[in-house]
Amino acid sequence: xxxxxxxxxxxxxxxxxxHYRAVYCGLCRALGKEHGFIDRFTLTYDLxxxxxxxxxxxxxxxETPAERCxxxxxxxNYAVNRFTSYAADMNIALSYYKFLDDKADDGSAVxxxxxxxxxxxxxxxxxxxxxxxxxxxxxxxxxxxxERSDILMPDVxxxxxxxxxxxxxxxxxxxxxxLLYDFGVSLGKAIYVMDAAVDLKKDIKxxxxxxxxxxxxxxxxxxxxxxxxxxxxxxxRLPVKQDAAIIENILYSGIxxxxxxRRRKENGEQTAEAMKGDDR
Numbered sequence: 001x002x003x004x005x006x007x008x009x010x011x012x013x014x015x016x017x018x019h020y021r022a023v024y025c026g027l028c029r030a031l032g033k034e035h036g037f038i039d040r041f042t043l044t045y046d047l048x049x050x051x052x053x054x055x056x057x058x059x060x061x062x063e064t065p066a067e068r069c070x071x072x073x074x075x076x077n078y079a080v081n082r083f084t085s086y087a088a089d090m091n092i093a094l095s096y097y098k099f100l101d102d103k104a105d106d107g108s109a110v111x112x113x114x115x116x117x118x119x120x121x122x123x124x125x126x127x128x129x130x131x132x133x134x135x136x137x138x139x140x141x142x143x144x145x146x147e148r149s150d151i152l153m154p155d156v157x158x159x160x161x162x163x164x165x166x167x168x169x170x171x172x173x174x175x176x177x178x179l180l181y182d183f184g185v186s187l188g189k190a191i192y193v194m195d196a197a198v199d200l201k202k203d204i205k206x207x208x209x210x211x212x213x214x215x216x217x218x219x220x221x222x223x224x225x226x227x228x229x230x231x232x233x234x235x236x237r238l239p240v241k242q243d244a245a246i247i248e249n250i251l252y253s254g255i256x257x258x259x260x261x262r263r264r265k266e267n268g269e270q271t272a273e274a275m276k277g278d279d280r
Contacts, residue, residue, distance in 0.1 A: 004191050005046040007246060008253040012177035022064065022079035024048040029067070029078050030088040042095040042118075047087040049250055050168060052243050054083040057176055059241040060138060083171075090168055094122075096122030097107050097136050135167030140211070147209040154193055154211040154223070162188035176239060183234040192228040195253075197224065198262045228255070 010015055028043050055062070062079040069076065081214045099115035126133035139160050146157045165188025170181035196203075197220050203210035212220055228251075235251060263269075 002046045002191075003043050004097040004180045004255050004258050005049045005187070005250060006195055006254045007045075008257045008260055011249055011253050012246065016246050016249075018034075018077075019079060019243070020048070020052075022077050023051055023062070023084075025076065026062075026071065027051060027087055027091070029069075030080065030084045031091060041089055044091065047091045050090065051081075051083045051087045052247055052250075053169065053238070054086075054171060054174070054180070055081060056240045056247060057079050057180060057238050058174060086129070086171065090127060090278065092118060092121050093125045093129075093133055093136055097140055131172065132167050139164035139167075146211075150209060152194065152211055152214050154215070155189075157211050158189040158192040158227075158242045159185075161192040162186065164188060165191070177229040178268050179237050179239075181236075183231070183238060186227070186231045186234045190255075193224060193227055194259050195218075198259065198266050201266055224259075231269075247252055 006022055009020075012020065024043075024045060027048050031043060044082075054060070060081045061130060062081050064077045064079055066075055066077050068074070096115060096118040099112075099118065140162045143157055146160065151157065160186035166181040168185035170177045170185030174180065193212070196210050196279065200210050200212050202208075211263060215223070232251060235247070
């Protein structure tokens with residue numbers, strides 16, 4: 001369900017692209033230094049967005065150390081602050097509990113091995129952030145139950161995933177915790193339905209669960225428009241102090257760009273990039 005909350009780099013200026021990349025690289029750095037080299041491979045831009053939003057609402061400044069990267073050996077700047085470590089912990093927790101969920105759902109041996117690898121780090125993260133850890137486990141269990149029950153009302157599983165995302169944004173002690181929770185809930189609902197919409201054709205073919213299976217194509221698009229409009233509305237309630245251009249790029253352009261690209265790919269449609277390639 002992750003991978004949608006990404007910027008559209010073509011609509012960022014050079015400084016914005018550099019800062020966005022530095023936040024992402026800072027998260028990668030934290031995963032490696034605080035958890036272990038292999039943990040870097042769980043890295044996702046969605047958690048970089050979490051850092052951006054939490055920092056923007058609190059006005060938290062970034063430190064920008066310059067170091068060499070073990071994956072990309074050139075020396076470059078990282079943008080890090082207190083939310084970088086938090087996002088790294090959430091990255092590990094989400095990965096671990098997703099592996100456990102996959103293991104429970106289909107007995108996957110691969111998922112079992114992955115869960116074993118990340119267990120110790122995830123348990124440590126759970127001790128540091130018990131509220132978020134409980135939200136992740138509870139929501140994934142409820143999502144699995146909804147799927148097993150073949151619930152075809154998309155607002156039910158989307159709402160559950162929204163609660164999970166809300167918990168990630170609602171860090172204890174933050175002044176605007178309630179507003180951040182509401183924003184996370186709205187974003188989670190939209191992401192869940194987007195993911196289901198992308199997978200719809202494949203799920204029908206494989207006879208797998210998808211809550212959108214009874215909806216018309218045009219109704220799915222309408223639902224997504226409404227959900228994303230609510231995300232924007234909740235975002236506008238946040239007292240954003242910095243990086244508004246990057247965050248808004250992600251909400252207004254990046255998410256939709258990823259969705260359309262994935263949807264076209266799953267439906268066998270040519271993307272604009274592919275058509276340009278054909279012209280050459």
